[in-house]
Amino acid sequence: MKEAQWWSTANGKIQCYLCPRYCKIGKGQNGFCFIRKNIDGTLQSLAYGSPCSVNIDPIEKKPLFHFYPGTNILSLGTLGCNLGCLFCQNWSITKIKKAKEPGKPSRELLPDDVVKAALNNNCPGIAYTYNEPTIWAEYAVDIAKIAHSHSIKSVMVTNGYITKEAFHDVYDNIDGANVDLKSFNEHFYRKYAAAHIDPVLQALLALKKETNVWFEITTLLIPGLNDNDEETKKLCAWILNELGPDIPLHFTAFHPDYKMHDRGPTPAETLEHARYIAMQCGIHFVYVGNVSSNSANTYCPQCNKLLIQRGWHSIVRNELIDGKCSCGEAIPGRWMK
Ligand code: SF4
Numbered sequence: 001m002k003e004a005q006w007w008s009t010a011n012g013k014i015q016c017y018l019c020p021r022y023c024k025i026g027k028g029q030n031g032f033c034f035i036r037k038n039i040d041g042t043l044q045s046l047a048y049g050s051p052c053s054v055n056i057d058p059i060e061k062k063p064l065f066h067f068y069p070g071t072n073i074l075s076l077g078t079l080g081c082n083l084g085c086l087f088c089q090n091w092s093i094t095k096i097k098k099a100k101e102p103g104k105p106s107r108e109l110l111p112d113d114v115v116k117a118a119l120n121n122n123c124p125g126i127a128y129t130y131n132e133p134t135i136w137a138e139y140a141v142d143i144a145k146i147a148h149s150h151s152i153k154s155v156m157v158t159n160g161y162i163t164k165e166a167f168h169d170v171y172d173n174i175d176g177a178n179v180d181l182k183s184f185n186e187h188f189y190r191k192y193a194a195a196h197i198d199p200v201l202q203a204l205l206a207l208k209k210e211t212n213v214w215f216e217i218t219t220l221l222i223p224g225l226n227d228n229d230e231e232t233k234k235l236c237a238w239i240l241n242e243l244g245p246d247i248p249l250h251f252t253a254f255h256p257d258y259k260m261h262d263r264g265p266t267p268a269e270t271l272e273h274a275r276y277i278a279m280q281c282g283i284h285f286v287y288v289g290n291v292s293s294n295s296a297n298t299y300c301p302q303c304n305k306l307l308i309q310r311g312w313h314s315i316v317r318n319e320l321i322d323g324k325c326s327c328g329e330a331i332p333g334r335w336m337k
């Protein structure tokens with residue numbers, strides 16, 4: 001536990017301005033995310049130094065496909081979340097019951113210890129992932145600062161629900177990100193995620209225009225909810241027009257979980273079809289995930305050569321030389337020297 005950043009007091013309550021919920025939190029209460037608590041008039045980050053999940057993952061699992069492919073990344077997450085997705089695929093750590101008791105299933109691991117663990121396990125990167133890292137940004141940023149002094153990169157795997165006020169404090173310390181764009185529909189965000197789409201779009205724009213962070217986008221396609229062609233076309237057109245054709249886009253498969261058991265998992269054909277639409281629209285790198293598919297490979301947008309062949313979260317072959325195809329086309333991303 002550590003005193004939080006990004007809060008002020010108003011009318012006897014604390015207002016947290018880390019994420020666009022702007023929770024007003026009375027004494028003894030927690031914010032919506034449950035890991036920020038008003039204790040005796042100060043906001044405390046209960047997650048600081050207390051990850052509940054720590055693993056070494058392939059970076060492809062985040063998913064990040066254009067960011068040091070084939071490397072391992074030390075991955076950690078805490079409890080709680082600032083969104084209320086009915087289809088949460090990680091609800092055992094993000095949802096309220098367990099998160100009400102932060103600290104219990106967690107271990108103490110201070111920022112120094114996290115960086116040491118990355119060094120000891122030859123991980124060139126650390127990922128803030130599993131639950132929403134924005135809500136424990138104090139911890140993530142402190143780790144990232146120490147990590148940079150050892151040339152270790154930091155990655156956010158995030159829903160992009162962060163305020164303008166906090167954005168640079170966090171992302172000026174981050175090297176890579178995968179941002180969920182859960183749909184291209186405000187109604188969907190409100191009804192199924194208890195949130196709004198605009199702050200997520202603003203965060204994506206800020207990443208593109210105001211930082212040097214390498215980022216990719218993930219859209220989980222849920223049968224009957226956000227998998228219709230019209231919405232996919234709108235989502236792709238926005239990405240193309242606002243962010244350009246070189247931001248990798250991942251369509252991943254939903255499986256029934258948490259409060260959404262009224263439909264089956266996403267068929268592979270749905271993902272392939274969405275990928276087809278996105279490629280037709282002009283996005284250069286479109287991938288499908290959570291199913292086995294050739295569409296997880298990277299092809300040169302200029303000559304169509306297979307550049308990176310992937311198995312399930314692993315690299316089978318990498319033909320890139322200094323980040324370029326043999327035809328001379330530079331492939332956007334961050335590559336090993
Ligand atoms: S980070 Fe948590 S406490 Fe702060 S505004 Fe968001 S949900 Fe509320």
Ligand SMILES: [Zn+2]
Nearest residue numbers: 300303325327
């Ligand atoms: Zn080529």
